Amino acid sequence: MTQSVVVQVGQCGNQIGCCFWDLALREHATVNKNGIYDESLSSFFRNVDARVGGGDADISKGKICSLKARAVLIDMEEGVVNEILQGPLRDVFDSKQLITDVSGSGNNWAVGHKVFGCQYRERIMEKLRKTAEHCDCLQCFFVIHSMGGGTGSGLGTFVLNVLEEEFPEVYRLVTSVYPSGEDDVITSPYNSVLAMKELNEHADCVLPIENASLFDIVSKINQIQSGMPGTTVKQRSLITSSEGGIKKHQEKPFDTMNNIVANLLLNLTSSARFEGSLNMDLNEISMNLVPFPQLHYLVSSLTPLYTLADVNVPPRRLDQMFSDAFSKDHQLIRADPKHNLYLACALMVRGNVHVSDLRRNIERLKPSLQFVSWNQEGWKTSLCSIPPVGHSHSLLALANNTCVKPTFMELRERFLRLFKKKAHLHHYLQVEGMEESCFTEAILSLTSLIEEYNQLDATKGTPMQEPPRLTIAM
Template identity: 60%
Template sequence: MTQSVVLQIGQCGNQVGRQFWERALKEHAEYNEDGTFDESLNTFFRNVDTRFTPARDLPLKRGAQIASLRARAVLIDMEEGVVNEVLSGPLADVFDTHQTVTNVSGSGNNWAVGYFTYGQTHKEQISDTVRIAVEQCDCLQSFILLHSMGGGTGSGLGTYVLELLHDEYPSVYRFVTAVYPSKDDDVITSPYNSVLAMHQLQQHADCVIPVENQALQDIVEVVDHQTKGRLKRNSAVTGPDTKKSKPWDRMNSIVANTLLNMTSSSRFAGSLNVDVNEITTNLVPFPGMHFLTCSLSPLYDLADVRVPPRRLDQMFSDAFDPSFQLAKCHPRKGILTACALMVRGNVEVSDIRRNIDRVKSKLHFVKWNQEGWKTGLCAQPPVGQRHALLCMANNTCLHETFSNVRSRFLQLYRKRAFRHHYTTHGMDEDRFTAALASLDHLLSLYSDVEATSDSEPQQLPDIDVL
């Protein structure tokens, strides 16, 4: 099997990453009954002998027992607090100190500080740390980046690292989970940071999963209301079991579970496996239009362990329900160019096809790709659940989401407010206009798809066979 390296950048990226690794270990512990280091574990973990310094990798061979697991991860933050929490917490043994790049002063909510100041200062250290992680892989398939869009380190240094990966490893897929701030975010400069970061995402990422804080908060509130405190421990919105859990831990759990489901086919067997590189191939129809809507179902189960038979059908309805989306958008109001349904658990392919036939009449696909469905089926369900469904789609409904980001940017930009904080840290003011033009281009791509969604595909001339 192939391997992936996770790069978690900034406070948000490292908090989501901590949830991801905790839950990944629980999944593998659930299904790895004999304690062997197999290809499934090898996707995200190394098996090492800690009697040596640095720890030595043990070969992957049939029947090899787990000695000590190390995550294939790089932890980066310009404030060392969260990284230190990870290294001193329950997951301390999963990471080595040489996997971290930290500073103490932070980026001050400024994209330019993260990108120019810390990017250039730590370029060599980041490059060497990533190179070590890459060299420890037998067949590296993808980088998975986790960072926010509103803060300085996540948006600035996060996209600097993305550009660095694009330059040094151009053939390795780059997936980004980007967490967007809510409208009432307490970072006043977050609209600048978001638009400047989006410019980099359009240029250097292969796929981006935009996640909005407001959408995550709404999901948690709805679940609290509907379950009345009867939430199962292993549901997607349950945070850590520790008493020190923070309010955003439950929101981060949703993102972590999304990543686990996205990579399930890379880690476990199934009748319809979908590797992460297939997501790009099947869901990105045009260059630059690689932002995907995401939904996860079920988000919760009640105390009853038995899932009603209708639950499977309900999952497919949930996938296109706005209250299940990780971004504030309405899938049924947009135009889909392609859609992936990744199912986990004991589900028949015929059930998937039946549900696709049932829901597609309520969706709007472009005429030139009416059968644009990619399906995956992984045999292993999430821990504590019978089935799960992850829906990833290229949908023009994100037009409204990104238009809101643009509007918030222009409110500051037209008044020339706060611009000097960016130009004094090595950023040319032309970057503002270039980033805005890049966002406008993305919005025009969505508008073009919506305008031509009902047109017939262009007829190409027949190929002459010599």
């Protein structure tokens, strides 16, 4: 069994990570009712025997002593991490897994990347190495961060660089939360574009998530809750519940938004945590979905997004679940993949679903989807027999699709509106090692990425003998 390590950076990264660990524990508790430490649990948790100085307990003896998450929590403001340590998950983490400061990064990528990066480099490397040493077969690092703030964007991408240097053979999968156009952090376009350059160069795969899209999904769930007579969303539904980690007196939209992203990670890692008739190795995502190194941004969609509490309402048909996964209403960025070009697509199914159901739906949907001519059969599939808590089945679709381009183009426009006026630039340039050329290089990197997608879009409907010769990232 392989193991993975989750690296949570910044307020957003730690809040999503907290939801992930809470929901993962609930899933494992549902499956493993006897509380026996097994290979499934070992993929993301250590079994620590407190009686022998905190060393790993013998897995052959089975019984749980104390579960510790395979995680490193980093934030330059200690508030969120302190809330986690005082909440229901306090025993899942210890001080050896945490790096915090009190000052914060001031919504400045340069402070997070260059100031705190240099200041905490050795401590970050030490935490990562010790966490990796507790893995028998380390397969993947999951980095969770936001793009708009200073710590998430700056220190988050710094951590990515450290991972590439220290563990070059270990897969780096990044979940990046992008700010909306109405974001209250005025410097978020700078932070996001500077971070994008690092993601282009140092990530194996990036799952971009837009706050605006998450908010749209939460609004739809609320409409269903209030708009269908006699029908409500289950309060203990996996998506809408926020019982773990950080408790609030009143649930806020961000709680549900964080749960949606956490559920994305649960589905993504289900094959690594549970058995199935058609398991997908995490490394296969990059191998099968990224034909060109720089085009490693995967659009994700999740279905179902809620569970109806009224048992008299018939569950959605399985075929509808597959249709929803390709609908723009279920995408975690504001995009419509059906009207754009697919390079490849992965379908990760959980629950009582048969291979025949999977094949039938792929054949049914294929005529409505545009794939590049040189990869018409670019499908990757997995089947995990364990459904999410509260659902009979679920589907995560990952698409390498040119529909991500408008998100990047909008980000570029927001960046240029600030940069042309040199607005707020002095906050960055006063940081040692930060020059105006850093901004120029970052926007050129983003423009180059957009041009790669433009080249692919230009081939829509045109048969090709070979793939277009895109720029290869070195």
